[in-house]
Amino acid sequence: MKQLINLFDIIVVGGGHAGAEAALIAAKRGKTIALVTLDTTTVGRMSCNPAIGGLAKGQIVRELDVLGGVMGHTADRAGTQFKLLNRSKGKSVWSPRAQVDKRHYEKIVSGNVFSHENITVLSGEVVDVVVIKNAVSGAVLRDGTKIPCKAIVLTCGTFLNGLIHIGQKKIRAGRMGESGAEGITESLVSHGFFSGRLKTGTPPRLDKNSVDWSKTTITLGDQNPTPFSYQTITFAPPNVPCFTVKTGIRCKDIISKNLLQSPMYSGDVGGVGPRYCPSIEDKVHRFSHHDSHTLFLEPEWADSDQIYLNGFSTSLPEHIQLMALRTVGGLENVRFFRPGYAIEYDFFSPAQLKSSLETKDIAGLFFAGQINGTSGYEEAAAQGLIAGINASQYIDNSEPLTLSRDEAYIGVMIDDLITKDTLEPYRMFTSRAEYRILLRFSNAHSRLLKKSKKFSLLNGSQFDRIQTAIDGVSAVLGALDKSISPNQINTRLKSLGETLLKHAAPAKTVLRRPSVSIDHLPNFLFSDLNKHHKSSPLYGESFIEAEARVKYVGYIKRQRNQVIKMQGQENRPIPRNFNFKNINSLSNEAREKLSLVRPQTLGQAMRVSGVTPADISVLAVVLSAI
């Protein structure tokens, strides 16, 4: 066996979103990293859609930004159109999203990785991990090279035994045009891990010159958008248009008649797919009462001839994809650069991980990203970041960074992953967070700054910028303490159908009325806000956050009380080798599931699927006797 002389602190396997974040944060914290990847020219690649953020995912990008991740700042630089989504709903679920130039994004991320003095990028395929006395000590490449290390972060994405399906055509690959990875699954299984099979799909890429743009509808981003990153000081992004078209009854008929040619339906694809990100076949089948679906035409990079057809993910044969699309107004003569396809791949049940993302059975081995059964760039990046931080904490023999469900969407995601069955690819939604009123995109700074400081995840000036954003919100809240007289607000209140003020009252009190928004309040209240604050790209957002704190004060208080009530149970530790099988008063299902998941706390045990409140009472009694 060949041996590389270098001893790296950490080997990061994979250069996707998870791998890049893991390597960069650990390198920033002074660790030496070998980033081993199948193709070094694809580091930072966006596998699928040209967008970052979106519902709940925008919150994750914000959280990453406070915790030292690069996704938000990179998206601000590579973004082509920015929008705050969900504005018709409560502010707690507003989420930033950006269309992104994929090539520019990849170039920035790979530039960061390649230029970091602590990161060595190596081309190779990891086929085994070396384990001595239940702790990781190196990785083995396909050519026999052994690289010693103190910790490994595995971020293999969709590449493990990847199998692409286009109709009956099958291609062994990790992504279209890239080879898959074979051998590492089998090696991990031999170390005692259990794996499963999942699938996901991607839409065709269209030739821009084959679309009749006169028949499409233009969609633009916000005029004064908010950036993802607290580190973005000047922000004047372009507002590149996207376009929409609508499928009709003829398209639906063609897809319905050919459903059995889709491997997703013929039973040819073994893995389970994402229900919430349905293929066009799924939409036609499951929502058969709808004759029309909107498709989004998104340019993949600046001056791109390649258009991403969002909403038409499919694994139908290429000629059927074309036939169906050519019934759509504007796409009558459409040509493909690449057809849509589905991919099947191995994943490892995340129930085998601790909340630090270290495996329960092999010390120093961390899993992050799609290998844990998730789907999406943001979910992958967040796990990569946490695994990268905790791999360096592990080497320093220091406590890991973990996030709770009331602290961050990232905390919700990891807790869900390690306690719930992975029946389909996991994607974040606001509905997964029971404390979502506390988890606003606009308060990520206040939620996570303290932890970020504790783990030294940013430098001094970066912390200062986050503090400035927090101070901006406090300044607006301070302004809302001022009084408004009836003649300063009554005309507005009348137009809103609100009762008129009889006496002067604090602006906050007026703002609590349901139909009054902060924009309705007189400008003089905010005239003292300092120039620095007014010129910040986060100026508008400081008003959004201040308004949320005023309007939701009752709900916020209630959720905080719930958190406090739960905390006693939540953090109650369960000993590492606790034998659930010995507790006869637990239900059979609870004994089986708890033995499999091995929760670290009573809180985690509560969320294991199949465990009832009665089981938890039994467990609480047994634990109190230990």
Ligand SMILES: Cc1cc2nc3c(=O)[nH]c(=O)nc-3n(C[C@H](O)[C@H](O)[C@H](O)COP(=O)(O)OP(=O)(O)OC[C@H]3O[C@@H](n4cnc5c(N)ncnc54)[C@H](O)[C@@H]3O)c2cc1C
């Ligand atoms: C076809 C397709 C469709 C998708 N559709 C969607 C979608 O609709 N919505 C959505 O949100 N997300 C979608 N995704 C998922 C999204 O792209 C991923 O969730 C995300 O990019 C995963 O990031 P990752 O870092 O975990 O892995 P990846 O970005 O897949 O990166 C994996 C990395 O690991 C390397 N690697 C793998 N095995 C080895 C090995 N043994 N040795 C060395 N290197 C190795 C690879 O070279 C690669 O660099 C799709 C992905 C694909 C491929």
